[in-house]
Amino acid sequence: MALDPVTLAIVAGTFLLAGLVKGVIGLGLPTVSLALLTATMGLPQAMALLLVPSFVTNVWQALVGGNFRAITMRIWPFLVMATVTVWIGALALTRLDVSILSAMLGCLLIVYAVVNLAGIRIAVPARHEVWAGPVIGATNGVLTGMTGSFVVPGVMFLQAIGLPRDMLVQAMGMLFALSTLALAIALGGSGLLSADLGWTSALAVVPAIGGMMLGQAVRGRLSETMFRRVFFIGILLMGLYIVAGAL
Template sequence: MFESSLFLAFIGLVFLLAGFVKGVIGLGLPTVAVGLLGLVMIPAQAAALLVVPSLVTNLWQLIAGPGLVRLMRRLWPMMAGICFGTWAGTGMLGGANAAHATTALGLALVAYAVLGLASFRLNVPARTEGWLSPLVGAVTGWITAATGVFVIPAVPYLQALDLEKDELIQALGLSFTVSTIALALGLMYGGLLSQDMAGVSLLALLPAMAGMFLGQWLRGRVSPQAFRRWFFLGLLALGIHLAVKALL
């Protein structure tokens, strides 16, 4: 599968772009990477390639924040739910489910893009976090297991917690890190994370980091709002294409 230099170059360009998007707006690496790789491979393979770049970049985002211990105490039920949902859905990405996984991936990208374009914001009262956090985590984990993308409903939920800007970025890093680890363990258990996949995933870290540095450099030179709009429009088109392609 990875013998073609053109194919490897495509993977490198995908992770360069995905890292660039994350550098500009603080998220989007797994969504862009899995979405674009889904054009040429099944979501299980795309998710396997995502493991190392996603883990390293999100650990970086997680550690750089101001209050990790406090966030972990507050969000641990959500993180436990993510692990439970991901492992409960292990196997949905591969084998006979590949076509359904591609459709689910397309629909997940469409949903995320629509929410982003609509600037949809929830408001979560503190009294509901006790039962809502593990539920949101479990649903996020199940969608992760089905699509390889771990933004719905985790990102809208975290945005609704009235966190400070730096806290929100760190909370997203925590959620994405736990999702990546849970997904990697699920893929390993299902035999979908081979040694070859792990090696290519490690190589993909280089363009992902280069793209992230470039995006961070550009962040202060472009309008984040305009960039987000074009990002979600592109994501919407990609999601529609994947969903329709899988159904035809």
């Protein structure tokens, strides 16, 4: 799949915007890029294109914070299951109508946006983490393979176990980095990761990093609360658009 100049410009603009969002609020690069590229190019292509920028930026996030060992010791069953089950979901990409999977992605984006806009917080007591982690991790992995979205219910679980903010941000980076790596392997094994898409994904790191640096530079000049609200409203509208288009 050779990408024309207009498509390349769309990809670059998408990752610049996604990187800016991540630079301001610390999350959103995979979600923004996946939503916009699915709406313009289709789900399998969007999943392939987000791989390298998502992996690079989230490895960065996963290694910064000084809590890597503590986080790993606490949530490793969740992370393992969220990683090893991605291939199961990816099997659906070659067996189900892509419009069904696109609609599922739209629904996940809607749930993610509504939960955050409504301020819904779910608590998982420490005594339940031992079984909830692997179950939710497996669910997140299968959904990642089917839709390319890493956030539902994985991020909700990380929030529900009460991680402090810095640990939460680092744990999300760990989840996203591992999920991206597993998704790359699964897409490659299914023949959905072409050389053109791979190179374009690698080149998209440049606007993604540029956007992150820009977002970090303007962070102090913006109301993070208002920016997050606008971000989740945008994700909600994009989810609705993807569902409507798929149906």
